[in-house]
Amino acid sequence: MLEAFAHSAVRYSSSIEKLEADEDETVKNLNEQFHLIQEQTAKDYGSAVRGVHAKAHAIVKGRIKILGGLAAPLAQGLFASPGSYDVLMRFSTLPGDILDDSISVPRGLAIKLFDVPGDRLSGSEADNTQDFILVNGPAFAAPTPKAFLANLKMLAKTTDASEGLKKALSATLQVVDTALETIGIKSPTIQTLGGAPNTHPLGETYYTQVPFRHGDYIAKLSLAPVSPNMTALTGYKVKTLGRPDALREDLEEVFIEQDSIWELRVQLCTDLEAMPIEDASAIWDDEHSPYVAVARLTVPAQISWEHGASDGQDKAIAFSPWHGLAAHQPIGGVNRTRKPTYEASAKFRGDFNGCPMHEPRALGDVPTNAMTID
Template sequence: MTYSAAPVRYSSSVESLAPDEGETVAKLKDAVDEIQHTMDEHHGARLRGAHAKGQALLKARLTVIDNLPPSLAQGLFASAGSYDAIMRFSTAPGDILDDSVSGPRGLALKILEVEGERLPDTTSADGQDFLMVNGPIFPNATPAKFLPGFKGLAKTTDKAPGLKKLVSATLQTIEAGLESVGMPSPLVQTLGGAPNTQPLGDIFFTQVASRYGDYIAKLSLAPVSPHLTALAGTKVDAKDRRDALREDINAVIQREGGVWELRVQLCTDLEKMPVEDPTVEWDQDDSPFIAVARIEVAPQVSWDDRASADLQAQLAFSPWHGLAAFQPLGGISRARKSVYEHSQAFRGATNACPMHSGISDAPPTSASGALQPE
């Protein structure tokens, strides 16, 4: 483990609020409303404004690595211990699309029964959430720059699925060409050109910075089981398979389970590793990702159409659920707080069931072995 410089210590001064941020957040809420109202009108269900399609819902066990160096022994990672956890794999859009329409994949990790000083408006029942995507950078630097694209997604939610399949296929070809010359495009990937690969082989990133106790960091989650790392870059055959990702993930997890590492990348230079611009990838030569915990998933059913769908509808994930030691930082994260709360309130108020941030110590399973609501 080597750093180009000492890790930067956290201070509230690392953030700078844009003057139009409040107005932008209000418009983002309007776009989320449009997505959720559209899905309710068409399908009679209030879904997430983004990452609506769950691909797997897993019961996991997180174990903190013992004897971490002081700079990494922060928050819940300050001492060895084990926690029950939930992992949710998803795809990015707010509508439920055929899996041949490729886009960024999400992974939400909820660590249960975490003790310590909480972020405002959260309780221990909320656990500690880390939200990640299978790419190291966010495609837009600020909420204001993210807004136009998100408004466009709202206008096309649940419309022209056949056209979306054709566009995605074209963009996947374009992205493959860009990647072959070392120029991957986060924008093309977001619009439907992401490589349609097996999510279990992907590395996931928080993309945005957060406080990490006394320091500042980004996190990642990487598979380490040989049968998972062997899946890196393998393509999913989604032809005539609407739920190909659910099926392919389940085939692996039900048979073998898996192990991942939760890793931390400390900020060592605020100029090279900015907090307010998540389009800048932090150089791993200056500050590598270092493992702070292992996550084990026993063989289980990763998706059951009834039980998993019911439970994910009741669960709420947010980077603002957690400890003060892991406070999200930057404009994108500040916008997420209000927008996520707005979306979750809408879902909870209209689904005839309150939202839950966490579930009990040992999540129950259905007869198939999948997680199910209590």
Template sequence: MPDFVRYAPDLESAQPDERETIEGLKAQFGKIIDTTLADYGRGVRAVHAKAHGIARGTLTILGDLPPELAQGLFAHGGRYEAMLRFSTNPGDILDDAIALPRGLALKVLGVEGERLPGSERDTTQDFVMVNAPAFIAKDAAQFLGNLKLLAKTTDRAEGGKKLLSATLRGVEAGLEAVGLESATLKSMGGAPQVHPLGQTYFSQTAFRYGDRVAKFQIRPVAPALLALHDAHVDTKGRPDAIREDVDAALSRHGGTWELRVQLCTDVAAMPVEDATVEWDQGASPYRTVALIDVPAQPGWDTERQALDEALAFSPWHGLAAHQPLGNINRARRESYRYSADRRRGANGCPLHEPLPD
């Protein structure tokens, strides 16, 4: 067995400019929300504004996990209600012809235990993921630079964005044909137009995993989902094509995913502070700790739209045993809460953490 790194507070190293960066992120989130509020007449998320599907199901934690995996939420076998939200990353609600990275947020309900600061009254555990193993920005300061550009282009020139996306998809496809890819091109509109239900999603950033350190992954395992891995979404004349295809697939067959954990074995090769580094799966493979089962159901309807408006997701909704680690995650704590508060204030409608039935 590899020697798994033990969690210790000194694995993190805060930078002197983090407070300034966090305030900058909050300011840009505010600009995005103000822009979209003026256009849509309601507050939407500053990132991942457009939902493509909401699903309800169960998270079943495997029993008899080895000690290094039996940590925190996963210390004992059990069954929890869960919600999944599929999305794309901008803060404006764009035509699906603009090809962008996919997001998946998982909310586990009825989770008891010592809580993270700010979520003491809640009983949920959130996992926020994207269909790429590494983050596009090395740290929060670089992420702020990207967000400033996003704020300037929010809800502007959608026709130009569609043309640019078509061009970038061609460039990205050429790179992938020779075994290369560009996270930057994908984030600008060059992502493959793939079906969200067939994708594998990654936390990208590191987390405390009880007395260890880990990253998370959600991978489809049901045959009907695996068949969607390379499925192309036809967006021609269909501005909500992804939502329509997700709704059709979930209504037909639902799905099953594995929640998996990659434990850190070397803090130099698997850094906590640099989110652009993909941890070597040869040195430490992802290992399954739970199954997510979603029965056949609609992926989108009026009930789910209302639920989407009432929910907020953050890696800081959860147990102290799964504390988010690193520069990006520290910046997310205040900026995500700020975004949710601005959205709640704009809509005059409280956001709330759901309780199990």
């Protein structure tokens, strides 16, 4: 059955992308909003943080193993042949300010693979890393760059609001979101503003949400927990009362005890109408094309956060879907606008903090944040 899906996979062509006439203007406005957020948070904290996903909850090191025997449309680019790569993972939450964990927003997961051979994306020619940026939802909150801009403006307006107000708003929106889900309605806007279910990050499945070139084909990726220590946490509600860093503490409890294992999966595009490229908010139905495992990622038991060391490491590292191989080029409007905005955000952090971003070439180049537990 999987072979049938693979045989119907749509081949990549640059003609599938349709640029909006005023996309450059949208990028300019996105950069302005990111700059407003980062200026405000840098003033508040005394150092610059990311424009989105500012708060990290864990930074861990692991190894990813590419599976053998994949169907040809799956065995593309990084996944063309069996092999293994060192990995750095960063768990985060959405806003550009650092909030109490009772304010429940979508979770983020950034992955950086090292020493990856192959032709590089523009601007990444001197590097040897491959980044994947994922969120715990199957589709992006906005369909187009303009809608992305509108959402970012809403986030920017909340950046300097009091934390007490944000806590109250989040508690209310979580109730609203739960009520809507009981009648089969999901609201990405409500979840983005603090109404996301406050579930354990390690029980979640993460998605690239937006499409990428997959060698000769087109795909989205997901990362799903498979080891029992994490699958047991799916749907588990985090207790945040009186615990501003509850997520960091709960992640630490799991990571320090035993190895954690995920599957990296690929969903091939098999129908450009049902699985559109330029609507980032469209969920690609599993009935059209299932997610298929192409790799296994293992994080050995380790300390996932050390105050001081991990904070410094977090400042030193940048992630972008445009760090990587040409075979995994980000495609679609939202992805196109992410390239200049991520670059501008990283530059602001480097300039403000007096430490320009340098892409590491090996896991050993990343500042040590923790010891592996024997």
